[in-house]
Amino acid sequence: MDDAVAPSNGPDRIAFYTLRWITRLCDGVGVALMAAMLLLIVAAVIARDLLALGLPWTEEMAPMLIIYAIGFGSISAWVRSEHLVVDLFSHRLSGLAKNVQYRLTALISCGFFALAAWGAWIMSDVSSNNTTVSLGISFSYLYYGVFFSFAGMALIAVWQTLRGPVAWLEAHHEEEVD
Template sequence: MSETLRKCTDALMAACLAVMALAVFVNVVLRYGFGSGIAASEELSRLLFVWMVFVGATAAYPRGEHMAFTSLLLPLRSKPRALQAMTVLIRLSVITACVLLAWGAWQQVVVGMDSHSVVLGYPMALLPLPALLCAVAIALMALWQLIRGEALDLGHEVDVE
């Protein structure tokens, strides 16, 4: 992942978190301090949280920051063919999971096109859309790694106790 793209995703996640924190804080102060609140605060926070999670998941994949069970693969280091076969199997499993996620998210996007949120009025398709985009992006990255024959990053072994 290029440094520019990494900075953009980090900035986008930080902006989502900042707006969410501000919206929730203001809403809490208004509710408990003045007996009123901003109804749009909850919808906005929910929408931003969903987008932040999927932007983060997409950004984490090329960094190798997703959960990894490298301790299961460490014994295969002395068997390069077995490790290569396992790498292919893992990449194909990631692509399969992404295809399933993308298919389900697409169905939800289509359903959400006809309905709108209660307060803000945005199309409900905006809630599953980041899952669709994330699944497509990760599947393409995994496919690219598979085509290029990239080895798995076993650098997480230092985290194993």
């Protein structure tokens, strides 16, 4: 998306820059969280093996960091349409059929994402009284990361359903295929 040409004017130009900003933000935060998780694990190993110190709280923080990193990464991948896709017949469809397929896929995805976000929200409410052993952090914060991820992708899927395919994203994917 970084090398795509922005539309000349109108709502598509605003959507282009908004989605590019969201993608860059999610990429940056996701990479920072992954780096923090790796540093946390390395620090725990060094503390345990070299200094004979136990850091049990690192075992509670690492899953939380990775859940949020995956959440930010999944939003970024959804904006770029880089999630794994099995494309058996789309390249043979006409322009109208491709548009309908794109919107139908986005609508079904939106429904799935909304359902998953709702489930994460329910789980965060149910687990609000359960806390981790070392840090006493509520398990709800784990589910908030899952909720954030699916809610973000649901919002983008709503936009994809309403807008349909955009030339500045399709041109980027055609270059990758060639």
